[in-house]
Amino acid sequence: EIVMTQSPATLSVSPGERATLSCRASQNIGINLAWYRQKPGQAPRFLIYGASTRATGIPARFSGSGSVTEFTLTISSLQSEDFAVYYCEQYNNWPPTFGQGTKVEIK
């Protein structure tokens, strides 16, 4: 199965600043990558699919990029609700697999 590796494990950022999260796949997955945000005590929320397409209702401060094995999620100006854990998921190969998460915390 494809292993997804996210970095860093924890990212400390001040409100209003930019956050850049990375996700690496162990094999070529094209652009079949999704991102999710999970706040404490809540279910994950779907953010992005196709590596760069925002889901319905997701604000423009979230942007995704990358292809093949290297992917990035950028949050342009962190809001209070963005301090959470972010997961990437590949769905190119079976089974779908998730990264271990990046926690974005308040600096």
Place this chain on the structure above:
Amino acid sequence: EVQLLESGGGLTQTGGSLRLSCAASGFTFSNYAMSWVRQTPEKGLEWVSSISNDGADPRYADSVKGRFTISRDNSKSMLYLQMNSLRAEDTAIYYCAKNPRGPASYIYFDNWGQGTLVTVSS
């Protein structure tokens, strides 16, 4: 608004069984594949099982194959997960999740329930 409401979690012993249910609303259930995803602090998010919109194509993670059975009742907009021969490592929060299309392929999860906790004690 899509709503997914899981039920059926709880405490059971090793070797026991549980049946999870997920009540779906706010969309045409019979048009979409559905999945179960579980989460633990140790292993993070783990895909468990998916089923195509017509129920003809169930898929399972190797870790649960032969022990878990996914099913759906499109007339009731319900998704199920029958879990048998439970092990301590099955302890997790189990989420019901909607997939973006009918076939159980290229699976990502565009809506999630709030989760139900399954605890397997030895």
